[in-house]
Amino acid sequence: MENTEKKQVVFSAIQPSGTITLGNYLGAVRNWVSMQEEYNCIYALADLHTITVRQEPAQFRRNILDAYASIMACGIDPEKSIFFIQSHVHTHAEIAWILNCYTQFGELSRMTQFKDKSAKHADNINAGLFTYPSLMAGDILLYQTDKVPVGADQKQHIELTCDVARRFNGLYGEVFKIPEGFIPQNGARVMSLQNPLNKMSKSDENVNGCVHLLDPPEVIMKKFRRAVTDSDACVRFAEGKDGVNNLMTIYGAVTGKTMEQIENEFAGKGYGDFKTAVGEAVIEELRPIRERYERLIKDKAYLADCYHKADEIALKISSRTLAKVKKKVGYIV
Ligand code: ATP
Numbered sequence: 001m002e003n004t005e006k007k008q009v010v011f012s013a014i015q016p017s018g019t020i021t022l023g024n025y026l027g028a029v030r031n032w033v034s035m036q037e038e039y040n041c042i043y044a045l046a047d048l049h050t051i052t053v054r055q056e057p058a059q060f061r062r063n064i065l066d067a068y069a070s071i072m073a074c075g076i077d078p079e080k081s082i083f084f085i086q087s088h089v090h091t092h093a094e095i096a097w098i099l100n101c102y103t104q105f106g107e108l109s110r111m112t113q114f115k116d117k118s119a120k121h122a123d124n125i126n127a128g129l130f131t132y133p134s135l136m137a138g139d140i141l142l143y144q145t146d147k148v149p150v151g152a153d154q155k156q157h158i159e160l161t162c163d164v165a166r167r168f169n170g171l172y173g174e175v176f177k178i179p180e181g182f183i184p185q186n187g188a189r190v191m192s193l194q195n196p197l198n199k200m201s202k203s204d205e206n207v208n209g210c211v212h213l214l215d216p217p218e219v220i221m222k223k224f225r226r227a228v229t230d231s232d233a234c235v236r237f238a239e240g241k242d243g244v245n246n247l248m249t250i251y252g253a254v255t256g257k258t259m260e261q262i263e264n265e266f267a268g269k270g271y272g273d274f275k276t277a278v279g280e281a282v283i284e285e286l287r288p289i290r291e292r293y294e295r296l297i298k299d300k301a302y303l304a305d306c307y308h309k310a311d312e313i314a315l316k317i318s319s320r321t322l323a324k325v326k327k328k329v330g331y332i333v
């Protein structure tokens, strides 16, 4: 009989802050799918995190279900993994408060995501945006997680999670497992197709910079054809060629080819051929996801059944850690 007890725990989450992007997929979700065989995987829609930026309620509600269906369409199997909705599992908000009291103002002030998002939403620099990493630390630590598959932008938050966990363990004994980030070799930081110095982001205003998982093939091709490159007219990976480097990274992540193989493949060819090849590779990668999404989003009852079951299991597992934490702190439990 398979011994599931021995499998390591994987935890990760994604915000339903808009349509899932190619960056989210290559940086994180693709690994979520491939890790399902070898690990005990627990994934969440981080909808508590999402309200750190103001959301319009009706649109937010649609985004949550859409993101749930999209992630499942990427290949998350509810028979193998637990995929729940963060706001349905109260232990998350609760541990976040406790961890806030073990996280320093100075630590949170150094988070680059906080600095970036404060600059972007200068009219709404709320306390939640600032303490966002404590909630994320709680998400991870509640499940005694070994590995956290994320894109490179989340590395700093994971380091903070480890610091907070060590601090807590130092005070009270071995309460939390110390997790490690799992960041892909290729695709950890997909850049905007329009401004390759910026990360491709769900909430980017420039729609042409961002490829969404559910974009139809002709839209994907148009976005790649319009991608910013340079005047060098040579497909090679080099400093200062941010646009071409980004396209090569995407092509490599999707096809498994190395940068050298890609340079050889397009030697003597122009950017037009190259962009078309990248567009076609991405279209083929995303086609089955879009088809599965179309089927899933029509079946709201099935989706609800999946998340209700997952919410319940997540509550059960996370309650064990939360009870331990509360006892250690001194609460009467
Ligand atoms: P938002 O625009 O609302 O900040 P986002 O697109 O940055 O959202 P998140 O929900 O914050 O996405 O991130 C989900 C996962 O996708 C994380 O693991 C993150 O590291 C990864 N990720 C996000 N953007 C990229 C990117 N451009 N390249 C690679 N990975 C990414």
Ligand code: LTN
Pocket (backbone or CB within 6 Å): 011, 012, 013, 014, 015, 046, 049, 135, 136, 139, 140, 148, 150, 154, 157
């Ligand atoms: N902050 C993450 C989303 C997130 C997360 C997590 C990722 C919330 N909780 C726990 C990994 C583990 C982001 O991608 N912006």
